[in-house]
Amino acid sequence: MTTALITGAAGAIGQAIAAALGAAGMRLALADTDEAALAAALSNGPATSAAALGNGPATSAAALGNGPAAPLNEGPTLHRLDVTDDSSCADVVAAVVAAHGELSLLVNAAGIMVRSTALETDTATFQRVLDVNLTGAYRMAKAAHAALAASGGSIVSISSTHAFLAAKASFAYGVSKAGVSHMTRLLALEWAADGIRVNAVAPTVVPSAMTAGVLADPAYVNRKMAAIPLGAPIAPEHVAAAVAYLASPAAASTTGQILVLDGGESLA
Numbered sequence: 002m003t004t005a006l007i008t009g010a011a012g013a014i015g016q017a018i019a020a021a022l023g024a025a026g027m028r029l030a031l032a033d034t035d036e037a038a039l040a041a042a043l044s045n046g047p048a049t050s051a052a053a054l055g056n057g058p059a060t061s062a063a064a065l066g067n068g069p070a071a072p073l074n075e076g077p078t079l080h081r082l083d084v085t086d087d088s089s090c091a092d093v094v095a096a097v098v099a100a101h102g103e104l105s106l107l108v109n110a111a112g113i114m115v116r117s118t119a120l121e122t123d124t125a126t127f128q129r130v131l132d133v134n135l136t137g138a139y140r141m142a143k144a145a146h147a148a149l150a151a152s153g154g155s156i157v158s159i160s161s162t163h164a165f166l167a168a169k170a171s172f173a174y175g176v177s178k179a180g181v182s183h184m185t186r187l188l189a190l191e192w193a194a195d196g197i198r199v200n201a202v203a204p205t206v207v208p209s210a211m212t213a214g215v216l217a218d219p220a221y222v223n224r225k226m227a228a229i230p231l232g233a234p235i236a237p238e239h240v241a242a243a244v245a246y247l248a249s250p251a252a253a254s255t256t257g258q259i260l261v262l263d264g265g266e267s268l269a
């Protein structure tokens with residue numbers, strides 16, 4: 002059985018991914034800086050109800066602790082994770098392997114967005130966005146490498162259309178996602194020999210806390226929907242379905258690929 006570790010699991014996309022992977026029968030380890038939101042999503046959210054998520058009761062980060070290995074856990078486990086911290090990444094991977102007996106899928110969905118141009122962005126902000134979105138995914142991939150090599154596992158990261166479409170006023174975010182996409186290709190090449198596949202999904206705008214502000218702006222919505230031939234934002238469930246496919250045996254020949262979910266935005 003696949004054990005999936007999802008970072009940014011308290012977010013809208015992370016929750017949808019958890020529901021899809023749980024429905025596909027995977028064991029789940031849900032990780033985020035926001036433990037309260039993670040626990041609330043697990044108990045309250047329709048997309049991530051305990052029933053949708055898996056087979057047993059959820060185990061909190063506190064209960065998992067750092068003590069001796071607990072009996073293998075079939076239900077979802079919750080982990081406090083800060084992807085900007087090397088030790089936090091290593092500790093969570095170790096806790097997941099201790100709780101579930103293995104780790105066979107890493108989903109990098111933790112992310113932050115700052116909406117500013119190059120000149121408006123100060124260096125600290127630029128570094129912070131790269132640290133979470135790009136270096137964070139790199140830290141997690143490195144921390145998970147040995148476990149993924151042992152299980153013949155894979156990585157799926159959430160990139161963005163910002164990786165290849167130059168959008169105004171999201172400078173640091175676009176640079177970070179371009180890095181995530183190219184890191185996906187580089188890791189796929191380097192880790193193929195270890196039996197690890199590495200892919201990414203690149204959605205255009207998805208309703209979530211990250212986009213609530215712009216999606217409440219009618220001018221933005223009109224402009225954006227006019228640029229998307231299919232005329233709609235991307236549902237978190239569609240991102241989740243793409244992740245589930247790339248993680249599945251059906252995609253066993255696919256590595257180093259970026260699956261674009263943009264309603265045709267990049268065609269014109």
Ligand SMILES: NC(=O)c1ccc[n+]([C@@H]2O[C@H](COP(=O)([O-])OP(=O)(O)OC[C@H]3O[C@@H](n4cnc5c(N)ncnc54)[C@H](O)[C@@H]3O)[C@@H](O)[C@H]2O)c1
Nearest residue numbers: 009011012013014034083084111112159161206207209211
């Ligand atoms: N919403 C969109 O339009 C969209 C489009 C393309 C890609 N994405 C990407 O999808 C992913 C999920 O975004 P979302 O839309 O669900 O946003 P969201 O804000 O709902 O979720 C992001 C989650 O990441 C967590 N997080 C932030 N910093 C962290 C850190 N240092 N360590 C661990 N967790 C951290 C947050 O607590 C939050 O729960 C992000 O990588 C985002 O860049 C989003």
